[in-house]
Amino acid sequence: MSTTTAPQPPQPVEVVTALPDPGIPPGRRRRTWLWLAYLVLVPGALLFVAPFAWLVSASFQRIGDMFSYPPQWIPQDPSLDGYRQFLGIGQEFAGGPQAWRWFLNSAFVATSVTVLQLFFNSLAAYVFAKRQFPGRDLIFALFLITMMIPGQITLIPNYLVLKHVPLFGGNDIFGQGGSGWLDSYYGLILPGAVSAFGIFLLRQYMVSIPDELLDAARIDGASELRIYARIVLPLCRPALAATGIFTFQGAWEDFFWPLIIVSSPDKYTAPLGLALFVVENRTQWDVLMAGSVIASLPMIVVFIIFQRQFIQGIAVSGLKG
Amino acid sequence: MTTATAPATTVSRHRHGLWWRVRRNGSAYGFLAVPLLLFMVFTVFALVFAFYLTFHEWSIIEPERPFVGLQNYSDMLADESYLRSIVNTFYFTGVSVPVTMAIGLLVALLLNLPLRGRGIIRTLYFLPVVTPFVVIAIVWKWLYNGDFGLFNYYLMQTGIIESPLLFLADPDLAMPSVIAMSIWSGVGFSMVIYLAALQAVPFQLYEAARVDGATRLQQLWHVTIPQLRPTTVFLLVIGIINSFQVFTQIFIMTSGGPVERTTTVVYFIYNAAFKFYEFGYASTLAFGLFALLFVFTLVQLHLYRKGEQ
Known part of the structure; x- marks a missing residue:
């Protein structure tokens, strides 16, 4: 088979478990090190951690206390006003729909992108x-x-x-006149539903699946769709988990693309909403x-929860920068 | 299909013949249809169209979109603001990438020691990597604030400075401030990659070095660092590619100011495209960025290969 020369799939990287202790002699010098x-x-x-600690602390402070000198690391008069206003409970915060x-939006977009990418990339x-x-x-090249x-x-x-997708957003059949899918x-x-990089990673992983396994299924009369769904996908679970987490993270915190195509506040994703809040x-x-x-949580x-997959995925794919 | 396969395959192929193979390929094309369509539209077509745009004066608000030949390209090369944004981007990259990697390496080396609480420490350093970048930029904008920022408070408390610094509004301080924040957010990533690489260094190398009487530092210099070379190149390439595209922190913290001192290439392109709606020119600028990245990556890979030999 022609696949014998293909690159090996990324090997899982074992991260920080019990490892041999390289080269530190026992005793006093070791303790010094x-x-x-x-x-x-x-x-x-x-x-x-300090910036996070301060962020969490500030989120529970009243706005006056946030500016106090010295800064309050532990809110002296804790308050949920920020959260209440942000989520539109009780009093609504100025301007636009509730945040x-x-x-x-972020959850919907990130979940959709992740599901679609895992599906299309793996296909x-x-x-x-x-x-x-x-x-x-x-095509692969x-x-x-x-x-x-x-x-x-x-x-x-x-x-x-x-902008020129026909028949959407006020466009005519030639894609003119409206805003299309903007x-x-x-x-x-x-635009994020397929990723060349994701396809590449999954392919490297799938190459290692033995052909005999698939051929056996074919001889048993399994359709290609069934082979894909019942044999290939389950075998790729670790790779799917790793790429899935990153896809989700990337989509959740994506800022540039929403900034460009979204204009109405009810379509804002969390990063976009927060950023515009500051910039304005x-x-x-x-x-x-x-x-x-809330956006960080x-x-x-x-x-x-997925610390292991997360760090392995990063080590394998070098995603996220 | 190769001919030298098991008898079972030969039999089935014989039995099913051409039609069976067309159907089998048919399902492969079917699997590929939607991904390929999306890829063709959003990547291949987009690329060709972007190239087309570079030869036109194309504004979304102007109905006339004349062909201008290489005008955009010569404009780009004469555009001092663009060239300055490249210099700024080099400045950002040249400082943030090496420093991030160095700190990441240091932390990884230390975390590779048999410490108690190592997992927790690693998580803490890694926290910024999983935090949305927008949130980080917001928090740091607050920390840098001239009136109520925490940096000024503690610097003044400890007597390092007399009066508050305007970190993000001072032309000489703005870029270093953005860089510091970017380093902070990127160390965890370098650390994790280095840590994984460190644990793949063959144990025997250290033993051999120790038998030869190498000290800890000699082992570090002659065993560990050379073994980490591929990782270092990887981080360098990824780091340069990413920091050439720095945008979010600029948008949120400085808006490219003061006096364009933090205007980076991508921020400049963003403005050209979505503030001034000069799509043709902005596309040209994007190709300029691509050319820069391409040359850089080639040079690095070349140096890497040379070093390997």
Whole structure:
């Protein structure tokens, strides 16, 4: 089979478990090293946490207290006003629809992008890894080449393509006159529904699935769809989990694309809403801090639950920068 | 299909013949149809169209979109603001990438020691990586604030400065401030990659070095660092690609100011495209960025290969 020369799939990387202790002799010198390590690491870690600690603390403070000198690390007069206003409970905060809508938008968009990408990427990856047909390598090469191209190049054409989708957003059948898929969920989701990089990663993984397994299923009369769904996908679960987490994270915190195509506040995603809030110099910092905490929570929770997959995925794919 | 396969395959192929194979390929094309369509529209067509745009004066508000030949390209090369934005981007990249990697490496080396509480420390350093970048930029904008920012408070408390610094409004301080924040948010990523690489360094190398009487620092210099070389190149390439495209922190913290001192290439392109709606020119600028990135990546890979030999 021609697949024998294909690159190996990314090997799972074992991260920080019991490892052999390289080269530190026991005794007093060893202890000195460890103390030195703590001496550097712990203050550093505090420096890394301090902004978060302050963010969380500020989100529970009244706006007056947030400006107090010295800064209050532990709110002296804790308040939920920021959260209440942000989520539109009780009093509504100035301007626009309630901000919980931003989070629903973010959740919807990020989930859709992730599901679609996992589905389409794995379909394409399976074909590239395990099927032989004329044109396959050419198409795959095309996918690979475009991975190098920075997103800024395709930004403007994609904007124009979305703007001219026929029969949507007030457009006529020739795509003229309206705004098409700009400022819509279609526009937020569809350009991200396939990723050349994701296809590449999954394909590398799928190449290692033995052909005999698939052939056996074929001989038993399984359809290709069934083979894909019942054999290939379950075997790829670790790779799907890793790429899925990153796709979700990327979509959840994406800022550039929503900034460009979204204009109405009820379509804002969480990062876009928060960023515009700041840039427009609004002064309700308590509301903003509460929103920031809420926007950070989902990924931090996902990270804590899937820490292993997360870090392995990062090590394997080098995603996120 | 290759001919040298098991008898079972030969039999089935014989039995099913051409029609069976067309149908089998048919399902492969079917699987590929939607992904390929999306890819063709949003990547391949977009690329060709962007290239087309670079030869036109194309504004979304002007009905006339004349062909202008290479005008956009010569404008780009003469555009001092664009060139300045490239310099700014080099400044950002040249400082933030190496420093982020160095700190990441240091933290990874230390975390590779058998410390208690290592998992927690690692998580803390990694926290910024999983936090939405927009949130980080917002918090740091607050920390940098000249009137009520925490940095000014503690710097004044400790007597390092007399009067508050305008971190983001001072032309000389704005870029370093943005860089510091970017380093902070990127260290966790470098650390995790280095940590994974460190744990893949063969244990025997250290033993051999120790037998030869190498000290800790010699082991670090002669064993660890060379073994991490591919990782370092990887981080360098990824880091440069990412920081050439720096945008979010600029948008939120400085809006490219003061006096364009933090206007980076992508921020400049964004303005050209979506503030002034000069789509043709903005596309040209984007290709300029691509050319820069391309050259950089090639040079790095070349240096890497040379170093390998």
